[in-house]
């Protein structure tokens with residue numbers, strides 16, 4: 146029998162560089178990515194705690210003075226990736242992008258610390274990590290929710306981590322592409338362009354990025370000025386869960402937590418309102434254009450991960466999740482298959498992603514054990530049958546995008562080895 150656990154570990158080690166790990170070993174993503182590193186650290190924690198903590202520490206070394214942790218850190222400057230360090234032209238200590246990604250670090254660190262005993266001499270280092278994560282969360286509250294609405298905004302589709310989701314289509318359509326825009330994509334030379342974002346989308350991504358740069362990535366200005374400003378259910382669910390876990394970490398290590406507690410209650414009340422009970426769907430807000438977005442994206446169900454106290458709502462949401470696409474052999478498709486925006490093979494517009502399954506599985510463990518078990522089994526079977534890919538067709542299970550994908554390997558390890 147094939148030893149999948151050894152294979153998963155090998156993938157991580159194979160993608161590992163000096164203190165951090167690439168998302169994959171091909172040329173598609175030649176840098177350190179924020180939420181990838183979180184998931185990757187969890188994988189390492191099953192066989193090398195030192196690598197796990199190093200992954201997080203390296204990411205934190207790139208934290209900006211204001212508290213933001215960038216979505217990409219460019220440790221190696223000599224790559225074909227676009228947009229590279231020179232066009233972002235920013236960073237603190239390490240060249241970076243000027244935007245962030247879903248803040249999973251507190252969540253991951255809590256899981257790691259719950260299952261590992263930390264030596265006394267390591268405690269001050271861990272406290273340091275926690276303080277830096279707290280600063281990151283405070284940055285979100287201060288700059289991404291300056292009106293204290295209880296919900297944070299993302300200012301670029303890439304900040305969501307589900308870069309090419311149809312969730313962003315309407316706000317993106319409003320963006321006028323910069324005149325004389327000149328750049329060369331790298332991604333569609335490595336992966337079949339049919340599975341990657343369209344050129345027009347890329348033009349808009351780059352336009353937003355350039356605009357952020359022109360404004361010197363100034364977080365005070367950009368909440369109001371950015372060309373893109375969306376309140377996303379999935380992103381806010383991750384942030385709420387991360388805040389809840391951060392509080393537990395702060396308490397455990399006798400650090401201050403009171404301010405954060407207030408924000409959590411506030412978010413909890415607001416996030417529930419993004420669920421439309423009557424229509425049984427979720428509302429994402431395009432704040433820039435003052436429009437509601439209703440797309441049946443699997444990321445809306447991240448709300449289960451946020452552990453809302455309202456059981457009735459949770460049960461309704463679970464019922465609706467069961468109708469997303471659980472009848473087929475493989476799930477969850479990133480967009481509901483009967484929706485007109487669904488595409489089987491283009492990334493984030495239909496395929497299955499292991500991190501989405503993992504997040505939803507975590508959210509269901511304490512709410513619907515049987516369903517959680519089913520998700521776990523399906524996810525493990527998919528990887529065993531098809532390999533460690535970036536994403537998969539929900540129809541056939543076929544793998545697409547990058548191979549030897551780090552977070553697929555990591556989260557597979559977690560699903561296989563968790564107690």
Ligand code: GLC
Nearest residue numbers: 168174178180181306307308
């Ligand atoms: C893609 C994904 C993003 C991920 C990155 C590296 O850009 O959309 O979520 O972090 O690749 O794997």
